[in-house]
Amino acid sequence: MEAEAAKLIGAGLAVIGLGGVGAGIGNIFASMISSVGRNPAAAGNVQGFMWIGFALVEAVALYALLIALLLLFVF
Amino acid sequence: MATESQGDGGHGPLYQFTVEKFVDINIGGLELHITNAALWMFAATILVIAFTTLFVGKRAMVPGRMQSLVEVTYEFIANMIRDNVGSDGRAYFPFVFTLFMFILACNMLGMLPYSFTVTSQIVVTFGLAFVVFIGVTIIGFMKHGIGFFGFFLPTGVPGFLAPLVIPIEVLSYLIRPVSLGLRLFANLTAGHTMLKVFAGFIAPLGAFYIIPGAIPMAAVVGLTILEFAIAFLQAYVFAVLSCIYLHDALEMH
Amino acid sequence: MTKKDHPPDLSDLQKRIAAAREREQAANRPDAQKRAMASGYGMAIRLAVEMVAALGVSVFLGIWIDGELGTAPLFIMIFLVMGMGAGFINVYKTVSGFSHGSLRDPKSGKKDGTTRGD
Numbered sequence: 001m002e003a004e005a006a007k008l009i010g011a012g013l014a015v016i017g018l019g020g021v022g023a024g025i026g027n028i029f030a031s032m033i034s035s036v037g038r039n040p041a042a043a044g045n046v047q048g049f050m051w052i053g054f055a056l057v058e059a060v061a062l063y064a065l066l067i068a069l070l071l072l073f074v075f
Numbered sequence: 076m077a078t079e080s081q082g083d084g085g086h087g088p089l090y091q092f093t094v095e096k097f098v099d100i101n102i103g104g105l106e107l108h109i110t111n112a113a114l115w116m117f118a119a120t121i122l123v124i125a126f127t128t129l130f131v132g133k134r135a136m137v138p139g140r141m142q143s144l145v146e147v148t149y150e151f152i153a154n155m156i157r158d159n160v161g162s163d164g165r166a167y168f169p170f171v172f173t174l175f176m177f178i179l180a181c182n183m184l185g186m187l188p189y190s191f192t193v194t195s196q197i198v199v200t201f202g203l204a205f206v207v208f209i210g211v212t213i214i215g216f217m218k219h220g221i222g223f224f225g226f227f228l229p230t231g232v233p234g235f236l237a238p239l240v241i242p243i244e245v246l247s248y249l250i251r252p253v254s255l256g257l258r259l260f261a262n263l264t265a266g267h268t269m270l271k272v273f274a275g276f277i278a279p280l281g282a283f284y285i286i287p288g289a290i291p292m293a294a295v296v297g298l299t300i301l302e303f304a305i306a307f308l309q310a311y312v313f314a315v316l317s318c319i320y321l322h323d324a325l326e327m328h
Numbered sequence: 329m330t331k332k333d334h335p336p337d338l339s340d341l342q343k344r345i346a347a348a349r350e351r352e353q354a355a356n357r358p359d360a361q362k363r364a365m366a367s368g369y370g371m372a373i374r375l376a377v378e379m380v381a382a383l384g385v386s387v388f389l390g391i392w393i394d395g396e397l398g399t400a401p402l403f404i405m406i407f408l409v410m411g412m413g414a415g416f417i418n419v420y421k422t423v424s425g426f427s428h429g430s431l432r433d434p435k436s437g438k439k440d441g442t443t444r445g446d
Contacts, residue, residue, distance in 0.1 A: 055372035258374065
């Protein structure tokens, strides 16, 4: 297998990790919705932590993108 | 990235980012060609200058609609500087205002059909970010002299941890311009690419009795609204982070 | 008109001006709460990009230094660890400022996150 084909296959495989990212983001917002549903007054307090959690999960998605781009264009 | 044409001579979704030369100008070996990026930057500059000067012509005490728009923008930035830098930051108001208005104008002009988004070029965003970074570092050295290096050792760190903390602090300081420029570039490029990708689905799907073409059309409408919001938000985030870095340089030790 | 009253009035005026200026400075001092960005989505994107930029820049530095010196994975791994540390430290600094701001509500004067009553 030549290097070019291996790079493309590797980049495609690297993006598989985004499935976990989708599950993580859904988890965060589902727990936010259920906690606000139980206690609407707590919405303001929980909102900050929700955005922080979203940022960290999004960072994992960007890591996967970084590795895919690294495989395609650097090696 | 390859911008290959698809099908019968159309363009891929990345074609919108190609920089084309219009007028070749070579001055002593330096290539100062007028490109479409330069034209749209001129347009953004003229737009900002027109916005702030033409509308304030009469300088009425009770502002009319347009003048009050300019005043609201002025107060928005002035409040942001006062909240993030303190009262010493008023000297840097022209710089932050110019930065914010230029990035906002470039982002918004990129939303026009057939236009070129200047801030989707990584060279432009890194240029702006490095201007801010180098400027803030020089300001820090001018204000604190050599003591500016004390910024890299936060207070309350035990002595034996210092050789571990200092390289990490230096690294995270050097990363600031990269993250500043990368954020603006990535948001705008990803947004515009997604717009073109979804727009490219409309015609092929619409060829099947038109109705299936409405789905990507709705997605494009939603994405355009999101892109307007992101255009404003990214300009605001860039300006706020510049103010925060300025505050760190002026006061953090 | 009694000219003898003017000098004490003026010196008092200077003190009052200085006191008023001091009060305005104190009111305008930036507090950690406002320094955190207003929009949640903006802060989230900022954190994500900072973590990735930290890792990307340090790995890039590691690859470049290894290209120069030829010590194959050593500097890549060192800078990888440093990049992860730098990214997490940036996130921690941003988050600690934000959570202090969101937990302390100056309007109600309560120091914890509870909102009594309504």
